[in-house]
Amino acid sequence: MALVAALLVAYPTAAAAADDRFNGLMETDHVKMTVDRSEEVARLSRGVLPELRLVDYQRAPYCREAAGMWVKGLDDGTCAPGADLAQTAVQCEVGDTLVMPMWMRTRVTPASPWGPWDDIDAGGCGVDLLPVLTEADFRLLPLPAPTFTLQPDRGWVLINIETIVSTDPTPVTLRTELLGYGITVEATPTRWTYDFGDGHTLTTRSPGHPYPNHDVFHEYENPGTTTITLNAEWTGRYQIDGSPIWRDINGTANTTTTSPPFTVEERTSRLVADLCTDRPKPPDC
CATH class of the missing domain: 2.60.40.10 (Immunoglobulins)
Structure with missing residues (x-):
């Protein structure tokens, strides 16, 4: 099947498998996930009122500031003025769309300030966000x-x-x-x-x-x-x-x-004097 590849720009991110231990909205450890798993926890988070959330999620690109630091871009897929955009290094099938990386930030209580944004998946393809027929x-x-x-x-x-x-x-x-x-x-x-x-x-x-x-x-x-x-x-x-x-x-x-x-x-053949289709049927049939 034909593939289309996005431009690769190096950026610091770990490629790790989904961490099934991440099963609650109160989790604050910086973990790496697959695209579908991070989308799942983000969807659960959206069920909590914004003012009560302790974990927040957002898809945004990787952006490189003038000082060379890689940071979270804007949720519209762009970077702040003066920052360079890095596209994901994912290959998607023709007709599919690229999905931006997922970022997560946490706070201790609803009244606490938000911590910094951490990337928890490096992005993927739109098809990765859809359910899998097993x-x-x-x-x-x-x-x-x-x-x-x-x-x-x-x-x-x-x-x-x-x-x-x-x-x-x-x-x-x-x-x-x-x-x-x-x-x-x-x-x-x-x-x-x-x-x-x-x-x-x-x-x-x-x-x-x-x-x-x-x-x-x-x-x-x-x-x-x-x-x-x-x-x-x-x-x-x-x-x-x-x-x-x-x-x-x-x-x-x-x-x-x-x-x-x-x-x-099991049938055998033998000679008969008359036709077996005769009526009455001959006795030797």
């Missing part, structure tokens, strides 16, 4: 059972003769909602596992094709009654309303279907 979310979606085609489909098949199976690989589109965001999900079956009911299974990435171009089949070895169970493995991607970016789902989901029972028969 594997668990994907598996909760109403994915359809796989279609199933059996040849021959007459209620019985012969031993030692190819029983042909195939399915439909067409992707499906679903709609869901996550944290208030509307989401379009495109799910695609990519791998299928057949259980032929006689102790044999077959896993394939081919959906199969009908006779005579068939490539997925099984030969039964013994007569009896059986069913075939088909398990489809789905991969997916999703797009959040308002964002041009499609994101892959990290994980898979599965759906299953089972055929009606059918018999596996």
